[in-house]
Amino acid sequence: MSSPSTSFRVMCTVHATVAVTCGVLMMFYLNEISAFGHGEETAIKLQGSTPHDQLLIQTSDSLSGMLLVVIGVFLLMVSSVRxxxxxxxxxxxxxxxxxxxxxxxxxxxxxxxxxxxxxxxxxxxxxxxxxxxxxxxxxxxxxxxx
Missing domain, CATH: 1.10.287 (Helix Hairpins)
Incomplete structure (x- = not known):
């Protein structure tokens, strides 16, 4: 078998870092990231208008963040394929x-x-x-x- 491609390992690691970072920020700092990325007014609109909507949106965003973390871990695992x-x-x-x-x-x-x-x-x-x-x-x- 040939040795693993260094560029493939680097690409996977960079993309994994981006995915994990975005996922963690989505799970734990969504309001701050939304305000930073979209502006304060749009971030408030994206939170939902009723408590039920807010809970659904927070749950959805947390699960999306967790999915990004899993994708990042998957990319790290794939980076070792030769x-x-x-x-x-x-x-x-x-x-x-x-x-x-x-x-x-x-x-x-x-x-x-x-x-x-x-x-x-x-x-x-x-x-x-x-x-x-x-x-x-x-x-x-x-x-x-x-």
Whole structure:
């Protein structure tokens, strides 16, 4: 077996760090992060108007944060896979996921009145994360064909 690709390990670790950090912030500091990212007025609107809505939104956001933490741990586990074909397959899947998120933001999130001005910044972030995996693929193809 060949040695694990250092660039794949680095990519997975960077993406895992981003996922875990965002997940922890969503679980424990959602109000502060919402106010920082969306502004105070929009953050208040996103909290819900009734106690029942607020509880549902808090539960949903906490579970989403926990899912991000699990994704980060999964990325750390995947980073130790040594199979080059799997690494390429996994990177292509990650590109597809990030492009899908950007398309989701462009076509659906921009229609939400309270988040309408946020979607370009978030879509650019999704595209940049996807491009980081594309750079890994280009690097691995370069190694393969040199």
């Amino acid at each position: 199979d080059k074909d799997f690494q390429t397959f996994f990177a292509k899947g990650c590109v597809l996921i990030h492009v899908s998120m950007a398309v989701w933001r462009i076509y659906f999130e921009r229609r939400l009145e309270d988040l309408a001005w946020d979607w370009p910044r978030q879509a650019v972030g999704d595209i940049i994360l996807g491009l980081s995996w594309v750079l890994f693929l280009v690097h691995s193809w370069k190694e393969k064909y040199d």
